[in-house]
Amino acid sequence: MTLNPDSPLHEVLANRAARAVVQNYLPGIVNSPMLPQLKDLPVGQVLGMNATLSSNENELAKLWQLLGALPREDHRQMPQTRHAAPANDYEPESVARGSAALSHAVDVGCWDILEVTMDGPALGNPFTDVELTAVFVHADADGRAEQPVGGFYDGGGTYKVRFMPDRQGEWTFTTRSNARSLDGLKGAFRCSAPTPVNHGPVRVADRFHFAHADGTRYSPIGTTAYAWTHQPQSVQERTLEALAGSPFNKIRMCVFPKSYLFNTNEPDLFAFERSGDDWDFTRFNPEFFRQLELRIGQLAELGIEADLILFHAYDRWGFSDMGAAADDLFVSYLVRRLSAYRNVWWSVANEYDLLRAKSVEDWERIAGVVTANDPSGHLLSIHNCFGFYDYNRPWITHASVQRIDVYRTAENTDAWREAWGKPVVIDECAYEGDIDQGWGNITGEEMVRRFWEGAVRGGYVGHGETYLNEAEELWWSKGGSLVGDSPARIGFLAEILRQAPGGVLDPLPGxxxxxxxxxxxxxxxxxxxxxxxxxxxxxxxxxxxxxxxxxxxxxxxxxxxxxxxxxxxxxxxxxxxxxxxxxxxxxxxxx
Known part of the structure; x- marks a missing residue:
C-alpha cells in the first residue's frame, strides 16, 4: 500500500524519502513544536493547514504523486554500525616514523590557541583512517597528568592539533599516530602571560554562578541567533556589528543549518561532502569548519561566548538522524577542532526531546564523546522543549532551560536552583517580537521583566527577537540587526549586576x-x-x-x-x- 493523504503524519515522517518531500514543501509544519500534537493526524489534514499550499491544486497533485510513488517502509533509522578502528599499517614500513613536516608557534599566551600543523599522508579517507594525538607536558608538572589532545585532518594532506595552554612556562609535546609519518613528532613552546582581555574559559563558580579561569566574574547576558553563520556573508557581518553594540556576552548558535519558519534558505557551505545525491558522513568539508572558526574567533574578540548547539530537530538535510556512528564521528571531529577556543560552550542539543530518533542513552553517549575529546573542559549542557532533561547528571555543568509554561518561567529559577544544585540559564524564555507564534510575540517590557525575575532569583535569562520584516530576517534565527526595545534595558540590568557585591545575586527571603x-x-x-x-x-x-x-x-x-x-x-x-x-x-x- 502506498502513502496517501490519509496516511498518519508520523508514518510519513518515519519514511526518510517521504519526510524529505514533505519538508521541501512545508518545513515549518513538519518541524513545528506542535509536532507531538500533529503526528497522529492524516498528512493531508496537516498539509491543509497551510492556506497557500492547500489552494494550489497543481502543487498538491505533484506532492501526492511523489508520496504515492514511495513504498510504506520505515527508513528513518540510519545504520548504527561503528567505524573500524584505524589500522596500524596505514602507511608502509618504508615511511620513516616522525618524518612529517611540523610547524607551530614558539610562544603563545595563556588560554590562547597553540596550533600544531603537520603535512601528512592523504591516502584513503584520512578523516576515518588516521588517528592522531599529541601529549602535552608542562616543565613543572608537579604530579599533574599528561594532557592528551586529539588532532584532526584539515584536508589537502594537512593535519592539526590545537591546544589551549592553561599554565605559563615551558611546555613540550609528542605526537602519537597510526600513520608512521605523524608518529613521534616532538615540539616545545613557551606559554606567556595572557593579554589583559583574555581571562580564560568560563567555569562554574560558587555553585550557581560563573567566572573565567582567572577568577574574573562572568554573568551570562545571552541572546539567540540560531543560524546566523549559515546566512550570506553580508548578514553575518551585520550580525557581528549588532553584537558589538549590544550588551550580549553569549550567543546560542547551531553548528548545523536550520529549516523552520522564516528560515528556508539554503546555506552556501555544509559540514560534509556529497556522495552523489547523499551526504558522505565520513568525509568532512574543512571549509565549512574554517568559516565557523572564523566567526567564533571574531566573537572572542568581542568578548562573547559561543554556545554551540550540536544537534537540533529543525532539519531537512538529514543531519539530525545520521546514526550513532556518524554522530560520534562528527562530534569528535568538531570538538577536536574547537576545544582550544576559550569562548566555546557545548550544548548537546536544542530541544533534545524533539529528536525522536535519539534516546536518553544516545544523549549520554554523545555527551561522553564531547568530554572525551575536550581537554579544556568547556561548559556543557542540553536544552529541552517540553520536558526537562535530568540536569543532575554529572556531565551537565549548568541547566539550559526553555520555558514549559506560557506565563511562568523565570519565576521558577530559585526552585530549579534548589532542585539541580547548578547554575540556571533560561536560554529561551520566549522572544520579543510580533510573529503569530506565542513563543515569539512578547513585548520588550515582558522580556525585560523576565530577565529581572530570573536575576533576583539567582539565575540568568536569555534574549531573542522575532520581529517580522519583508526579508524574513529575524534575529532569533538569521541574525542581522537588533530592532527591539529590550537590549538597552538588558544592558542596564547587566550594569546593576556588576554593581552587586561579588557581581552576583542570590535569592533571598522575599x-x-x-x-x-x-x-x-x-x-x-x-x-x-x-x-x-x-x-x-x-x-x-x-x-x-x-x-x-x-x-x-x-x-x-x-x-x-x-x-x-x-x-x-x-x-x-x-x-x-x-x-x-x-x-x-x-x-x-x-x-
Whole structure:
C-alpha cells in the first residue's frame, strides 16, 4: 500500500524519502513544536493547514504523486554500525616514523590557541583512517597528568592539533599516530602571560554562578541567533556589528543549518561532502569548519561566548538522524577542532526531546564523546522543549532551560536552583517580537521583566527577537540587526549586576508579592515586576541601616534617596510597573 493523504503524519515522517518531500514543501509544519500534537493526524489534514499550499491544486497533485510513488517502509533509522578502528599499517614500513613536516608557534599566551600543523599522508579517507594525538607536558608538572589532545585532518594532506595552554612556562609535546609519518613528532613552546582581555574559559563558580579561569566574574547576558553563520556573508557581518553594540556576552548558535519558519534558505557551505545525491558522513568539508572558526574567533574578540548547539530537530538535510556512528564521528571531529577556543560552550542539543530518533542513552553517549575529546573542559549542557532533561547528571555543568509554561518561567529559577544544585540559564524564555507564534510575540517590557525575575532569583535569562520584516530576517534565527526595545534595558540590568557585591545575586527571603535577591546583610534588591505600588514599607532588623535606591528598570534610572534609613520606613514609588528598590547596608553608626 502506498502513502496517501490519509496516511498518519508520523508514518510519513518515519519514511526518510517521504519526510524529505514533505519538508521541501512545508518545513515549518513538519518541524513545528506542535509536532507531538500533529503526528497522529492524516498528512493531508496537516498539509491543509497551510492556506497557500492547500489552494494550489497543481502543487498538491505533484506532492501526492511523489508520496504515492514511495513504498510504506520505515527508513528513518540510519545504520548504527561503528567505524573500524584505524589500522596500524596505514602507511608502509618504508615511511620513516616522525618524518612529517611540523610547524607551530614558539610562544603563545595563556588560554590562547597553540596550533600544531603537520603535512601528512592523504591516502584513503584520512578523516576515518588516521588517528592522531599529541601529549602535552608542562616543565613543572608537579604530579599533574599528561594532557592528551586529539588532532584532526584539515584536508589537502594537512593535519592539526590545537591546544589551549592553561599554565605559563615551558611546555613540550609528542605526537602519537597510526600513520608512521605523524608518529613521534616532538615540539616545545613557551606559554606567556595572557593579554589583559583574555581571562580564560568560563567555569562554574560558587555553585550557581560563573567566572573565567582567572577568577574574573562572568554573568551570562545571552541572546539567540540560531543560524546566523549559515546566512550570506553580508548578514553575518551585520550580525557581528549588532553584537558589538549590544550588551550580549553569549550567543546560542547551531553548528548545523536550520529549516523552520522564516528560515528556508539554503546555506552556501555544509559540514560534509556529497556522495552523489547523499551526504558522505565520513568525509568532512574543512571549509565549512574554517568559516565557523572564523566567526567564533571574531566573537572572542568581542568578548562573547559561543554556545554551540550540536544537534537540533529543525532539519531537512538529514543531519539530525545520521546514526550513532556518524554522530560520534562528527562530534569528535568538531570538538577536536574547537576545544582550544576559550569562548566555546557545548550544548548537546536544542530541544533534545524533539529528536525522536535519539534516546536518553544516545544523549549520554554523545555527551561522553564531547568530554572525551575536550581537554579544556568547556561548559556543557542540553536544552529541552517540553520536558526537562535530568540536569543532575554529572556531565551537565549548568541547566539550559526553555520555558514549559506560557506565563511562568523565570519565576521558577530559585526552585530549579534548589532542585539541580547548578547554575540556571533560561536560554529561551520566549522572544520579543510580533510573529503569530506565542513563543515569539512578547513585548520588550515582558522580556525585560523576565530577565529581572530570573536575576533576583539567582539565575540568568536569555534574549531573542522575532520581529517580522519583508526579508524574513529575524534575529532569533538569521541574525542581522537588533530592532527591539529590550537590549538597552538588558544592558542596564547587566550594569546593576556588576554593581552587586561579588557581581552576583542570590535569592533571598522575599515578600509574598515581590522577590528579593542579593547578598544577606550587604545588599538586597526588591523587584516589583508588573505590579505598580505607589510606596513600599521596608523593615530592617534592629541595629541595621541602609541607603536606598529607587530603580526604574524600564526607563533605566537610579534615584538615590537622601540619607540613611533604619527600622521601619516608607519608600515612595511612582506607581509604575517594572520598578525595583535597592538597599545597600552601611557600616558604622546610624546617621
Amino acid at each position: 515578600d509574598w508579592d515581590a522577590p528579593r535577591g542579593g547578598v544577606p546583610g550587604v545588599q538586597e534588591l526588591i523587584y516589583f515586576g508588573f505590579n505598580r505600588p505607589s510606596y513600599r514599607t521596608i523593615f530592617l532588623p534592629p541595629g541595621k541601616a541602609c541607603t536606598v535606591d529607587v530603580i526604574d528598570t524600564w526607563n533605566m534610572t537610579v534615584e538615590r534617596l537622601d540619607g540613611q534609613r533604619s527600622g521601619i520606613f516608607r519608600v515612595e514609588l511612582p506607581a509604575r510597573q517594572y520598578m525595583a528598590i535597592r538597599l545597600d547596608m552601611v557600616d558604622g553608626p546610624i546617621s
